[in-house]
Each structure stands twice: as structure tokens, then as C-alpha cells.
Amino acid sequence: MMSAMDPPLHERVYDGIKDDYLAGQFVPGKRIDIQELATRHRSSKTPVREAAFILVGEGLLTHHLDGGFLVPLREPTELIELLEWHMQLILTTLSGLKETALRGALRQRFGHSPEPSAVSVANHAADIFSSLAEASGNRQATIQVRRLNERLHYSRIAEASCPATVASELARISNVDVANLPKAVRRRVEAYHLKKIDHQRKILLITEIIK
Numbered sequence: 001m002m003s004a005m006d007p008p009l010h011e012r013v014y015d016g017i018k019d020d021y022l023a024g025q026f027v028p029g030k031r032i033d034i035q036e037l038a039t040r041h042r043s044s045k046t047p048v049r050e051a052a053f054i055l056v057g058e059g060l061l062t063h064h065l066d067g068g069f070l071v072p073l074r075e076p077t078e079l080i081e082l083l084e085w086h087m088q089l090i091l092t093t094l095s096g097l098k099e100t101a102l103r104g105a106l107r108q109r110f111g112h113s114p115e116p117s118a119v120s121v122a123n124h125a126a127d128i129f130s131s132l133a134e135a136s137g138n139r140q141a142t143i144q145v146r147r148l149n150e151r152l153h154y155s156r157i158a159e160a161s162c163p164a165t166v167a168s169e170l171a172r173i174s175n176v177d178v179a180n181l182p183k184a185v186r187r188r189v190e191a192y193h194l195k196k197i198d199h200q201r202k203i204l205l206i207t208e209i210i211k
Contacts, residue, residue: 009047013050024157026154032068034048060151116163130146
């Protein structure tokens with residue numbers, strides 16, 4: 001039984017499906033089962049469809065050709081643009097942070113698991129970058145970084161074939177025991193993104209050669 005403090009059904013369903021998305025419950029390119037989501041979130045199909053339309057607007061889902069919704073398989077060109085945009089936002093945020101604020105942002109206890117999975121390291125990356133944006137005190141920067149993290153989420157999962165290696169890369173970004181921390185973090189953030197951008201460019205080149 002719902003209490004007066006419970007969120008409206010459409011809000012609860014939206015939040016639940018967003019949690020499913022971040023938990024890696026969906027398979028990119030595969031149509032999402034609306035009835036399954038409705039059953040899981042104790043609702044009819046209508047609130048699920050309404051939530052899915054909102055997620056389409058956020059760039060997290062897209063329409064399936066045969067009806068319904070799916071997590072898109074992002075093309076390398078789109079991923080390169082998203083990564084470049086994300087990198088520039090983070091670097092701009094870092095340029096305005098005092099070292100004390102930067103240390104505080106990186107010292108937060110993130111949800112990093114001792115036995116990382118592809119999903120956990122993707123969420124860990126989002127936590128680090130979101131923390132840096134929040135430290136700036138700029139609400140719009142925080143919102144944009146969060147949205148980009150969500151749009152990049154499934155590509156980060158796909159790239160984490162060796163979660164321990166990715167976890168080490170993220171630990172390196174958040175390591176504060178260095179001289180000239182602002183410079184070190186900027187260099188690490190840039191290297192992290194450029195590595196991923198280069199990987200997508202190689203995929204794009206291979207695809208063009210095959211064509």
C-alpha cells in the first residue's frame with residue numbers, strides 16, 4: 001500500500017528504469033520488453049512507455065524499427081563526438097577548481113568494488129567525473145556531465161573487457177598523492193579520453209577499409 005510520501009507512479013517507474021539502465025540490465029541493439037519492465041516495476045505498460053519516451057529525449061534509448069525501444073548501438077563517429085565533448089567539459093571544469101576542492105572531489109568514497117565488473121567500473125568512472133563537475137559549483141556543468149556519463153555508459157561497459165585494468169586507470173585519475181595535482185589530473189583525464197577516442201577512430205578506419 002502506498003503512503004502519502006511515496007512518489008507518483010510515473011516518477012517511480014522512470015527512476016526504476018533509469019536504475020535498470022545504469023545497472024546494465026539492457027542489451028544494446030535488442031528491443032526492450034515493455035511487459036517485463038511493467039511487471040518488474042509493478043505497473044501497467046503505459047507508465048513504462050511514458051518513461052521510455054523521456055529516456056529517448058535524454059538520448060539513452062531510441063525507437064526500434066519494429067516498434068518499442070532499445071539502447072542504441074552508438075557508431076564510432078558519435079562516440080568520438082561524445083568523448084571529445086565530455087573531455088572538454090571536464091578539462092574546463094578542472095581549470096576553475098582550486099587544489100583543495102580538487103582533492104576533496106577525488107577523495108570521496110566512490111562505489112569501487114574490490115572485484116570490479118564492467119558495470120561497476122562504468123559507474124565508477126561516472127562517479128569520478130560527476131564529482132569533479134559538482135566540485136565546480138556550476139549546476140549546468142554538473143547536469144551536462146551527468147547526462148554525458150549516462151549516454152556513454154554502455155560504451156564504457158562494452159570497453160571494459162578487463163574490468164581490473166579499467167579500475168586501475170580510474171584509480172590513477174583519482175590518486176591525489178602527487179606533486180602539482182591540478183596539472184597531473186588534467187594530464188590523466190586527457191590521456192584517458194584520448195585513448196578511448198583513438199580506439200574509436202581505429203574501429204572507424206577498419207570499418208571504412210571493409211566497405
